[in-house]
Amino acid sequence: MSFDHISSLYPTMERWMAGPCMHKARVACLNELHEPKNVLLVGEGHGRLLIEMLRRFPDAQTTCLDSSMGMLENAKRAMITAGFSEERCRFIHADALSWQPDEPARFDLITSCFLFDCFPQSDLERMIRHLSQAAKAQAQWLVADFQIPRSGMARWRGFVIVKLLYLFFRLATGIKATELPQHSSLMRHAGFALATQKELEFGLLFSELWQRDTALPQFKEGSSGIRASSL
Numbered sequence: 001m002s003f004d005h006i007s008s009l010y011p012t013m014e015r016w017m018a019g020p021c022m023h024k025a026r027v028a029c030l031n032e033l034h035e036p037k038n039v040l041l042v043g044e045g046h047g048r049l050l051i052e053m054l055r056r057f058p059d060a061q062t063t064c065l066d067s068s069m070g071m072l073e074n075a076k077r078a079m080i081t082a083g084f085s086e087e088r089c090r091f092i093h094a095d096a097l098s099w100q101p102d103e104p105a106r107f108d109l110i111t112s113c114f115l116f117d118c119f120p121q122s123d124l125e126r127m128i129r130h131l132s133q134a135a136k137a138q139a140q141w142l143v144a145d146f147q148i149p150r151s152g153m154a155r156w157r158g159f160v161i162v163k164l165l166y167l168f169f170r171l172a173t174g175i176k177a178t179e180l181p182q183h184s185s186l187m188r189h190a191g192f193a194l195a196t197q198k199e200l201e202f203g204l205l206f207s208e209l210w211q212r213d214t215a216l217p218q219f220k221e222g223s224s225g226i227r228a229s230s231l
């Protein structure tokens with residue numbers, strides 16, 4: 001999978017296809033965040049959330065991790081255009097499924113917006129388990145993504161939109177996923193509890209804030225997979 005082919009088009013595509021909706025989902029829970037010291041933005045793409053983070057948390061150390069060099073360049077350019085110096089963010093070109101941070105349990109905020117939907121369930125399980133090892137005991141995790149609304153016309157509308165998105169992104173980037181994965185049980189197994197949940201666009205988008213609770217049972221290295229429930 002690579003987003004390099006579409007990295008230069010991605011910001012325009014988002015503007016044309018979704019208007020302000022996706023960005024509303026990215027920022028919907030930001031007021032609920034505890035001030036972080038160390039932020040990891042995974043699959044940050046074009047950098048719109050990065051800019052919000054830099055504005056809100058001027059003292060935080062910020063790291064962007066993305067497997068697409070084109071997307072990282074977009075984010076860096078957006079940050080500089082918005083008036084921030086390059087030193088405000090560390091950019092890492094790596095696969096989130098295998099990336100090893102310099103030190104474990106370092107980040108008190110992880111963000112993943114419109115990233116989980118790129119992965120089939122088994123890869124998402126691996127990724128959440130892997131990244132959760134980079135999170136501090138009291139870390140927060142911000143997740144925004146698509147979902148299929150529960151009922152009515154909104155459900156049909158959501159179903160069609162999500163199908164078309166998968167068709168496009170499978171052709172354009174080669175993502176393996178064909179349907180939205182189920183992340184909630186994986187987050188809970190990684191020791192996170194849902195603190196805030198918001199729905200937008202008639203239930204097509206969600207924004208969630210997960211809080212790590214060290215009292216909850218967590219993944220152990222080598223533990224077996226978790227079964228996904230279907231949509």
Ligand SMILES: C[S@@+](CC[C@H](N)C(=O)[O-])C[C@H]1O[C@@H](n2cnc3c(N)ncnc32)[C@H](O)[C@@H]1O
Nearest residue numbers: 003043044045066067068071095096097113114
């Ligand atoms: C659909 S885009 C979402 C971009 C942005 N977060 C947003 O809110 O629109 C998915 C992003 O995740 C990145 N990505 C996909 N797979 C990845 C992986 N295995 N490791 C790190 N980044 C990945 C892509 O390069 C791309 O920037």
